[in-house]
Amino acid sequence: MIQPRLFRSICRVALLIAGLATVGLPAFAQGAAQVQELAGNLSPNEYRIYNLPGLRQGDRLYFYMETTSGNLDPLAGLLKGDQAPLQALQSYQSDVQQALQSGEDPRQAIQVLRDRYLLAWDDDSGTGYAAAFEFTVPADGDYSLVVGGSLSAAGRSTAGDYRLLVKRTAWYEKDQRVLGEFFHTALITNLAAAPAFQPTEASRRRLQDLALAAKTKASLKSHRETARLNVDVLASDGAITLRGSVPETKHRQETERITRSIPGVRGLTSELIAIEDRRTR
Numbered sequence: 001m002i003q004p005r006l007f008r009s010i011c012r013v014a015l016l017i018a019g020l021a022t023v024g025l026p027a028f029a030q031g032a033a034q035v036q037e038l039a040g041n042l043s044p045n046e047y048r049i050y051n052l053p054g055l056r057q058g059d060r061l062y063f064y065m066e067t068t069s070g071n072l073d074p075l076a077g078l079l080k081g082d083q084a085p086l087q088a089l090q091s092y093q094s095d096v097q098q099a100l101q102s103g104e105d106p107r108q109a110i111q112v113l114r115d116r117y118l119l120a121w122d123d124d125s126g127t128g129y130a131a132a133f134e135f136t137v138p139a140d141g142d143y144s145l146v147v148g149g150s151l152s153a154a155g156r157s158t159a160g161d162y163r164l165l166v167k168r169t170a171w172y173e174k175d176q177r178v179l180g181e182f183f184h185t186a187l188i189t190n191l192a193a194a195p196a197f198q199p200t201e202a203s204r205r206r207l208q209d210l211a212l213a214a215k216t217k218a219s220l221k222s223h224r225e226t227a228r229l230n231v232d233v234l235a236s237d238g239a240i241t242l243r244g245s246v247p248e249t250k251h252r253q254e255t256e257r258i259t260r261s262i263p264g265v266r267g268l269t270s271e272l273i274a275i276e277d278r279r280t281r
Contacts, residue, residue: 038164040147042072044157047148049085050166059137060169063122065147066130070160073150076131077114077121078143085144092117111228119143123150124230125217132214209235212264216240219262225254231272233259238266249274 040048052061065074079088092113099109114121122133129150137143145166149158213235220226220233229251232243240259246252252272260268 035165035167038166039068039161040164041161042148042159044149044159046159047089047146049079049089050145050147050164051085052143052145055137055141055143055168056170057137057139061135061137062165062167062169063134063145064130064132064165066163068161068163071158072160072162073123073129073158074131074162075121075123075146075148075150076133076164077118077146078135079117079146080119080143085146088117089146107230118146122221125214125221132218205237209237212238212240212262216259216262216265219258220255223254223258225251226258229255231255238264239269240265240267241269241271243271245273245275247274248276 038050042048055061061078063076063078065076067074079085095113095116096110099113100106119138120133120135122131123129125132131147131150147162147164213233216233216235217231220229220231229246230244231246234241234243242255242259246255252270252274255272256268256270259265
């Protein structure tokens with residue numbers, strides 16, 4: 001039987017170099033809504049765990065996490081069902097420290113370890129620094145969502161308030177809307193009743209730009225050549241601006257090619273810098 005709520009409890013943990021601290025297990029509010037909006041605050045080097053009990057094989061999960069205050073660079077990841085969340089986070093923290101002490105590149109080491117410990121994760125697919133991903137449950141069971149700062153394990157301390165949107169589409173439902181459409185619809189549904197968010201022509205254009213930027217980032221993440229690149233995507237009246245550094249000229253060219261091919265992109269300004277070009281000067 002499908003559980004009437006998506007979450008049962010929240011567990012807050014702080015991962016510090018010195019060890020692991022836990023605070024409370026308050027009961028999560030009941031409700032049958034398929035889309036849930038959560039809010040919270042993360043201190044430097046802190047993670048929060050959301051338990052997802054009773055998921056069924058084939059359930060489709062959608063996650064979106066954005067910063068609402070502070071300098072938090074959000075990270076969201078899904079732990080495997082057979083993992084004990086606190087032990088998994090401790091092991092992850094220990095492995096990151098070992099990799100850094102051995103002189104490995106921090107970003108590459110962390111990406112490898114995230115792939116090892118998490119079923120799925122993201123730290124930059126949403127608008128700006130927002131995290132966004134979707135996932136199909138591979139087997140019946142309980143799972144855990146971990147949220148925190150993107151590079152907390154490597155010593156980069158960011159903190160602040162965040163907003164988290166979560167949706168579950170049950171395995172027997174045929175609704176399989178794409179990630180960008182879900183987030184666009186969820187935002188409108190949750191904010192439409194607030195007077196401050198009544199639509200105007202400017203807000204409609206802004207939402208269209210946000211949706212286009214999200215679609216562009218999702219498209220770049222779906223291609224093998226550009227999936228791991230750290231590229232900022234900005235949209236204004238249908239025109240896309242790309243910013244950031246990429247390893248080689250071919251990565252910049254492929255990023256620009258994919259962006260131009262996306263429906264709705266009216267223009268492209270590329271401020272991407274290939275690191276190899278800097279070295280040859």
